[in-house]
Amino acid sequence: MAISLTKLDPNFKFQVASTPGGENITRCFACGTCSAGCPVREIDERYNPRKIIHMVLLGMKDEVLKSDFIWLCTSCYTCSERCPQDVGITDLMTALKNIAVQEGYVHPSYIEQIKALSSFDGLYEIADFDNKKREKFGLPKIQRKGEVLKEIMDRTGISRLAGGEK
Amino acid sequence: MKYALFLGCTVPVRGMNYEIAARKVAERIGLHLVDVDEFTCCGFPVKAVDVETSFLMAARNLALAENRGLDICTLCSACTSTLTEVNKVLKEDEELREIINEKLGNIRYNGNIEVKHFSRILYEDLGICELKNFIVEPLEGFRFAPHYGCHYLKPSEVYEEFDNPEAPVSLDELIMVTGAESVDYTTLKNCCGGGILGIDENVALKMSAKKLMELKDKGIDGLISICPFCSIMYEGNQKKIEKMENAEIGIPVFYYPQILGLALGIPADELGFKLNRVKPKAFLEKLGA
Numbered sequence: 001m002a003i004s005l006t007k008l009d010p011n012f013k014f015q016v017a018s019t020p021g022g023e024n025i026t027r028c029f030a031c032g033t034c035s036a037g038c039p040v041r042e043i044d045e046r047y048n049p050r051k052i053i054h055m056v057l058l059g060m061k062d063e064v065l066k067s068d069f070i071w072l073c074t075s076c077y078t079c080s081e082r083c084p085q086d087v088g089i090t091d092l093m094t095a096l097k098n099i100a101v102q103e104g105y106v107h108p109s110y111i112e113q114i115k116a117l118s119s120f121d122g123l124y125e126i127a128d129f130d131n132k133k134r135e136k137f138g139l140p141k142i143q144r145k146g147e148v149l150k151e152i153m154d155r156t157g158i159s160r161l162a163g164g165e166k
Numbered sequence: 167m168k169y170a171l172f173l174g175c176t177v178p179v180r181g182m183n184y185e186i187a188a189r190k191v192a193e194r195i196g197l198h199l200v201d202v203d204e205f206t207c208c209g210f211p212v213k214a215v216d217v218e219t220s221f222l223m224a225a226r227n228l229a230l231a232e233n234r235g236l237d238i239c240t241l242c243s244a245c246t247s248t249l250t251e252v253n254k255v256l257k258e259d260e261e262l263r264e265i266i267n268e269k270l271g272n273i274r275y276n277g278n279i280e281v282k283h284f285s286r287i288l289y290e291d292l293g294i295c296e297l298k299n300f301i302v303e304p305l306e307g308f309r310f311a312p313h314y315g316c317h318y319l320k321p322s323e324v325y326e327e328f329d330n331p332e333a334p335v336s337l338d339e340l341i342m343v344t345g346a347e348s349v350d351y352t353t354l355k356n357c358c359g360g361g362i363l364g365i366d367e368n369v370a371l372k373m374s375a376k377k378l379m380e381l382k383d384k385g386i387d388g389l390i391s392i393c394p395f396c397s398i399m400y401e402g403n404q405k406k407i408e409k410m411e412n413a414e415i416g417i418p419v420f421y422y423p424q425i426l427g428l429a430l431g432i433p434a435d436e437l438g439f440k441l442n443r444v445k446p447k448a449f450l451e452k453l454g455a
Contacts, residue, residue: 074361077320097214109364121206122175156219
């Protein structure tokens with residue numbers, strides 16, 4: 001992937017640094033401790049935290065936000081624990097995902113999760129069948145209506161991602 | 167000891183054996199768990215989409231427990247990490263707490279409770295020595311491999327002085343107090359991959375496979391999990407992993423309270439083993455249950 005200087009956005013790193021979780025990005029001195037210990041990178045080279053940080057610092061905004069690799073962080077915090085510069089890489093990846101969402105790139109699996117949370121107040125429906133099974137094992141019935149989280153997500157505007165209000 | 171039991175999304179539907187065993191163990195050792203009907207998802211799933219929304223969800227759950235004057239006991243490690251982190255931030259940042267409370271509207275959180283995982287409560291609040299007094303059926307001759315998972319110990323700055331994520335011991339000690347052996351292994355600290363199961367199943371399963379492929383030749387009686395999502399990866403997806411790796415694995419995955427329950431003298435048929443996906447037939451036979 002060749003870098004096109006005219007397409008670089010020198011302000012991107014400041015946008016990231018002003019997003020919760022991204023505050024410490026400019027501390028990175030590219031030692032690679034994050035990538036060396038990353039359990040995702042061990043399996044799939046597409047996900048490489050040092051490379052992503054460097055792309056942000058260079059201003060490769062579109063390439064980062066449109067990419068599928070920012071969504072591959074499992075948020076295991078291995079890199080964050082070991083980073084000698086306290087960049088807070090896991091939270092930084094969260095910040096990049098939050099910015100990607102604001103710019104219109106949301107991974108489809110999150111749309112499904114938002115729909116579930118809006119409908120059930122949790123990731124899974126607790127249907128009559130489940131409550132019968134729970135009762136059989138002596139567990140209390142659970143009744144979630146799905147109104148609470150929908151209201152919160154309407155208020156913060158993320159319901160719109162799943163075709164809801166706002 | 168009295169706590170509000172925070173079940174989260176996965177446990178009450180897909181980890182009932184965990185819930186059954188945890189409630190039985192709690193009863194046996196005098197840990198009073200209170201159900202709060204109004205709890206919702208902790209907020210973890212929307213963190214990637216919008217951190218503020220996840221803060222609001224977590225803060226509302228914290229407030230519900232605080233209104234009842236109760237600390238929170240969690241079972242899922244992702245819930246633990248989310249609620250612990252938001253709790254710490256809201257306790258320390260009064261300005262942010264006011265902003266969040268204003269956005270919550272009808273309920274407010276004042277920063278007066280603690281959040282702890284069930285295993286951490288056993289380890290810290292009850293303690294290994296006290297727990298030892300309750301052991302009546304030691305699991306001698308059994309060998310288990312602990313799986314700490316990621317969010318139980320990380321990010322370490324939110325867990326204060328609990329366990330060391332680079333060299334953890336707490337779950338090993340909890341296994342040993344049952345009379346069983348806790349087996350050390352190379353991939354001990356590996357992530358299960360569950361966080362990206364919905365993003366790229368193939369990568370996620372390959373991550374889980376690493377640990378299972380190492381453990382299959384270790385002669386263990388089971389892998390010990392303390393998180394429903396780790397269990398989904400290692401147990402629920404074990405068949406898929408066997409196919410992917412073209413190998414027979416057959417490792418039972420137990421929730422820690424299931425094996426602790428046995429050591430406490432709770433009959434096996436009251437600890438939800440029927441719901442374990444990798445059938446622990448050999449284990450139960452060895453136990454004589």
